[in-house]
Amino acid sequence: MTSAPYASRERSTKERILGAAEALFATHGFAGASLRQVTAAARVNLAAVNYHFGSKDKLIEEVFRRRLDELNSRRMAALQRLAGKDDTSLEDVLDAYIRPALDLSRNDGGGAAFVRVLARAYAEHNETLRKFLSENYGHILRQFANEFSRLLPGLAREDIYWRLDIVTGALTYAMADFGIIQRKSDVAERDHRETAAEHLIRFAAAGMRNPSLSNAPASR
Known part of the structure; x- marks a missing residue:
């Protein structure tokens, strides 16, 4: 069973990625914003994006x-x-x-x-x-x-x-x-x-x- 603190961290990481992606897509478009920019803005590594979403x-x-x-x-x-x-x-x-x-x-x-x-x-x-x-x-x-x-x-x-x-x-x-x-x-x-x-x-x-x-x- 997933512990509450762990689940909370998972949601926090996912929400940070989504928030960073939304801001970058708004500014640069879908093609113009890279996953590298998203990970830098969200302060996560590429593995976290792949884990939560799988692809751009x-x-x-x-x-x-x-x-x-x-x-x-x-x-x-x-x-x-x-x-x-x-x-x-x-x-x-x-x-x-x-x-x-x-x-x-x-x-x-x-x-x-x-x-x-x-x-x-x-x-x-x-x-x-x-x-x-x-x-x-x-x-x-x-x-x-x-x-x-x-x-x-x-x-x-x-x-x-x-x-x-x-x-x-x-x-x-x-x-x-x-x-x-x-x-x-x-x-x-x-x-x-x-x-x-x-x-x-x-x-x-x-x-x-x-x-x-x-x-x-x-x-x-």
Whole structure:
């Protein structure tokens, strides 16, 4: 049986490696950050990385799993409270999808660094990572798409996925807080995130409610 102090040391080593990898991937990208840099930043040897993760690809996956498991657990808990109910609104479901992600992007706890890692994933078109994310988290999008389909019966499933993909892109941009609207020095980060959530939910709801392309007037 593993002793508690030993297990604690194991978790500490693993967490140090994950934290160092996340920061380096955020700064240098997945190809640009080497395992040697990760081990130096985490103050461990290469054997420790191999023991806990086995390869750089697996380390990258675990950096995502550490954040996305928690994020999507919160999303699903929120969705389960809403799904199938007569009084559930489109805004309610978008709130369940958007707000947990914006909460993740807060500066404390390393969330801001992970947002940059997420942006790297979009920019670098890493097919191995894309497959990992699809296989492990694609079911989350499908369950949200099911509820959107229930609330928007006039939209084809393909339209739902297109719009959910676009909402996700806008959400990622909002998480990065890199737009023209910057948080003012006298505004708390929590209040700024709340304002961002409200604007994004209203904007996304309007886009989701727009008629299906097959029913829309032809453009001139």
